[in-house]
Amino acid sequence: xxxxxxxxxxxxxxxWVPIVLITIAIAFLALxxxxxxxxxxxxxxxxxxxxxxxxxxxxxxxxxxRLTIALAVISVPLNTIFGLCAAWALARKQFRxxxxxxxxxxxxxxxxxxxxxxxxxxxxxxxxxxGPLLQEANIRIIFAFPGMVLATMFxxxxxxxxxxxxxxxxxxxxxxxxxxTLGANSWQTFWRVTLPSIRWGLLYGLILTxxxxxxxxxxxxxxxxxxxxxxxxxxLFVEEExxxxxxxxxxxAAVLLALLAVVTLVVKEIMQRKTKTQxxx
Numbered sequence: 388x389x390x391x392x393x394x395x396x397x398x399x400x401x402x403w404v405p406i407v408l409i410t411i412a413i414a415f416l417a418l419x420x421x422x423x424x425x426x427x428x429x430x431x432x433x434x435x436x437x438x439x440x441x442x443x444x445x446x447x448x449x450x451x452x453r454l455t456i457a458l459a460v461i462s463v464p465l466n467t468i469f470g471l472c473a474a475w476a477l478a479r480k481q482f483r484x485x486x487x488x489x490x491x492x493x494x495x496x497x498x499x500x501x502x503x504x505x506x507x508x509x510x511x512x513x514x515x516x517x518g519p520l521l522q523e524a525n526i527r528i529i530f531a532f533p534g535m536v537l538a539t540m541f542x543x544x545x546x547x548x549x550x551x552x553x554x555x556x557x558x559x560x561x562x563x564x565x566x567x568t569l570g571a572n573s574w575q576t577f578w579r580v581t582l583p584s585i586r587w588g589l590l591y592g593l594i595l596t597x598x599x600x601x602x603x604x605x606x607x608x609x610x611x612x613x614x615x616x617x618x619x620x621x622x623l624f625v626e627e628e629x630x631x632x633x634x635x636x637x638x639x640a641a642v643l644l645a646l647l648a649v650v651t652l653v654v655k656e657i658m659q660r661k662t663k664t665q666x667x668x
Contacts, residue, residue, distance in 0.1 A: 389394065395471040402479060404433040406594040416604075419631065424645060427638055427641050427645060428642060428645070429644060430634065430635070430638040431635070431638040431639045431641070431642045434635070438544055438635060439558035439635075439639050439642075440539050442635055442636045442640070443639055443640075443643070444627075444641035445617065445636065446616065447615045447616045447624065448624060448636070448639075448640060450616045450617070450619065451619050451620055451623070451640070452621055452643075453623045453625035454532070454535070454599075454618070454619065454620050454621075455601050455620045455621040455622075457532075458535055458536060458601070458603075458607075458620060459539075459597050459601050459606070460538045460599055461536050461540075462536060462539040462540045462543055462600045463543070463588060463593065463596050463597050463600055464597075465590075465594070466540055466543055466544055466546070466547055466596050467547050467589075467593060469544070469548070470544075470545075470546070470547025470549075470550075470596075471547065471548075471550060471589070473488065473492060473548045474547070474548045474551035474552045475551075475555065475557055475581075476488075477489060477548070477552055478551075478552050478555035478556050479553060479555065479560055482596060483590060490571055492544065492545050492548050492549070492622035493545055493549075494547060495541055495543075495544050495545055495546075495557045496541050497603065500542050500604070500605030500606040501605040501606065501608075501609055503538065503541050503542060503546065503605075503606045504538050504606035504607070504609025504610045505607065505609055506607060506608070507528075507534060507538055507541070507610050508529055508538055508547070508607070508609060509530065509542075511528035511529050511534065511537075512529045512668065513529070513530075527612075529612075530609050530610070530614070530618060531592075531610035532618065535607050535609035535611050535618060537605060537608060537610070538603070538610045539600050539603055539606070539610075541602045542599055542600075542603050542605075542606050542607060543596045543599040543603070546592045546595040546596040546599065547589065547593065547596055548592075548623075549590050549592070550588045550589070550591050550595070551585050551589055551592060553588070554584070554585045554587075554588035555581075555585060556657045558585075558643075560633065562580050562584070563580055563581060566579070566580045582611075590658055591655065594654050594655050595651075595655070596656060597651070598647070598648065598651040600646065601621070601646070602622060602647075603620075603646055604623065604626070605620065606620040607620055607623065608626075609622055613635035615627065621640060621643070621644060622644065624640050625637050625640045625641050625644065628640065637650065
């Protein structure tokens with residue numbers, strides 16, 4: 388049989404294809420990510436370190452940081468507990484409504500955060516479904532911290548479950564069944580068998596949940612009222628300062644958010660390598 392040998396001209400075309408594709412990808416990333424990120428750091432530090440640290444000592448900025456941390460501290464553990472329970476049920480049990488539960492967990496991926504915030508307003512606002520009952524009990528959800536927590540929990544809901552489900556399906560139930568046969572109760576099986584097997588997937592989900600909780604803007608902006616010094620998280624603080632032409636303060640806060648994102652990416656990369664190493668072993 389005769390073999391077709393590619394000509395030198397066709398070889399040259401094939402060699403140029405990856406170079407062109409890589410150049411396009413780098414140029415796109417530069418325009419969308421690299422150049423804007425470099426500009427944020429330049430604008431924050433162009434007058435020196437003293438103005439930068441002075442901006443970080445503003446009372447409204449400190450309150451925004453505390454609120455952002457509080458939102459993460461509350462929403463991440465609650466979503467972790469829900470994610471673990473949902474992942475175990477979906478990976479280990481077959482029941483009616485399983486597909487519906489999976490779709491509900493994925494809902495925050497599909498729906499706009501602004502729409503999610505509006506849904507909370509329609510439920511817990513003054514004229515919402517539960518508004519009159521909440522007013523009688525003197526409980527304020529919307530334009531207050533509880534509403535911000537609910538919005539943050541909604542948008543960061545799927546990450547733990549979605550990271551743990553594939554791990555549980557991959558390891559299978561054999562080790563858990565063996566531990567149960569040997570006399571271990573449910574808690575012992577979970578702490579000594581299940582949790583060590585899913586630890587890297589769980590940590591990966593925790594990192595993504597925390598990143599989304601700290602960086603959420605749309606849903607929180609709808610339910611918080613964006614009141615400076617009271618219901619203003621760090622992303623809302625950046626937007627409000629920029630609108631008020633306090634650009635140096637906005638860029639300084641944006642640098643802090645960017646550094647949190649960098650730390651998240653570094654830890655995420657470490658988790659991915661740990662997971663890959665565990666799979667190879």
